[in-house]
Amino acid sequence: MVSCGHFEKSVIDKISHDLLLFFGFPLAVKECSLDLGSFYNPTRRQYDANMILKAISELTSPDAIKTIGLMRVDIYIPILTYIFGQSILNGSAGIVSLYRLRNELYGLEQDNNLLTERFRKVIVHELGHAFGLIHCHNPSCIMRSSTYVEDLDQKNLDFCFKCKTELDRRLSAYRT
Amino acid sequence: MAEKKVSILVVDDEESVRDSLYNWFIDDGYDVECAENAKQALIMLEARDFDIILADIKMPGMDGMEMHRRIKTLNKEPIFIIMTAFASVDTAVQALKNGAYDYVTKPFDPDDLSHLIRNAASHITLREENKSLKERITTLEDVDDLIGESEGMKQVLREVESVAQSNSSVIITGESGTGKELIARAIHSNSPRKYFPLITVHCGALTESLLESELFGHEKGAFTGATFNRKGRFEMADGGTIFLDEIGTISPKMQIELLRVLETRTFVRVGGNKEITSDFRVICATNRDLKSMVKNGIFREDLYYRLNVVNIRIPPLRERVEDIPLLVNHFIRKYCKSMSRDLISVEPAALNHLQKLEYPGNVRELENMIERAIVIGNGKEIKLRDLPMGREVMSSSIESLDDLEKKHIASMLDKYNWNISRASKALNVDRATLYNKIKKYDLKKSDR
16 A cells, blocks of 8 residues: 555554455555655646556555555546546556545535545445456445445445455455 | 446547546446547447447547537437537537537536436437337237138138247248238247347348348448448347248349358358358248249249248138228228327228229238228218229219110100100100110109
């Protein structure tokens, strides 16, 4: 995991627990050496997720199975106004941002526990894509597409049976 | 059966837009491809179909609007969605007027994009369902057209029922207009293949090369005018039935080709090299005597026996006159409904006349007569004068020259109280002539 910005140890611990639980691989954390300023788009006042993702992919260490970049900045892709996270299907990397997950952005009271839970859900979701899973229609499954924070809150931090089975099938290829 | 993936073609000159949309849709499980300009998109569309096309309105070379116009000429009906910047909303509105499904302004809200594509996918599903239901309704209506209580028709219906469940080839014989295609539809609609297409080919209407391309399909560039790949009728009939009407008209070369396809159920598109397999049932129809054509060496014997597993002969209308009143009522109901008119009756003289005709054009001829009579009639009852030849029949019964003469002489005799001298003077003939006419027409005072 490449962290671009400071993330509390308690949050990192929870993410580490999730990754071991769902994917069965340990987490290695690395500080981000990227200058995010070079991905800033002054017109949109946002950061280009495609470019960051490309840069993160290049930072992947040889022993890493997948790399996930954690951001605090507002990220976008050219056609969308914003995104929570981005990864390449079956690819080696993904990125996730806290920015749009904060309650304060929507005029609600700050809630750090909820923020952490949303962040964990987006990370597991994006890694699901990186392991080849597509969006799921099950409303409680972590792989359901979420375009609003309310969507994130509705789904569980868990895979449905169908996605779990498919994920296990795909993970077995890595274990052998 | 696996659910068919909705396919999306993204057309945009900006690589970042194409990649972003590609990744977004791939995550949603769609079948996605990208083109960097309209020209490339059109080439891709010739090779395969897409359910949804998401195209930028402003692209170098051909713009999105022009591309949409060209797609329409390819006889394809994808859902076309325009992507535009705020500055070109007016153009996007114009695109909607030209038949685009919707437009989105860049950048889009992620939720808007998801909704738009989901709605477009539902639209596709509904369109497919609608098409399939319409086809089924048409089929059911057509099967309802099988009217007849005569022993000949009952026998045909019994044969249809028994042969429908099998997979055997059928030849339907009968004069022109007896309803051979209806029988083919009835067999298909009652068969296990009924949820798959019934594909009809009128062999007699096509030249040998056209028929070949029609049946087997063709690859782009196979001949002049073959500007895109096209599926053949055998391919379209996969899972269903192919109905080859006027089979007796096909050339010896096509007979060999057809025999080969029937034996292997595989074929190659004209100009292609890929072997295609299709699972279809064959029903043929002809108004010719295939057996004597075989004897005369005009029709291949092996093909005849392959096709002629079951033979259903439809009797001509003159052999089932008792069905005419039923058919007349059926066609009155059919055409009054389609013309939104109240049901009308038939005067006995008209029905009597209809039962005496020869009908070389069989049921089709009767149907046309009824349709015409409803159009030109008074809207309450079909009268003898509304039928072809009916007016002549009416005239011949009361207005022949002899009839007129007899009627006129009788009225003059009556007028002059059978005074022969006065009547002959009024008629300007001599008495002897008048006597002869009275004798000829057997006129008597009591006649009046």
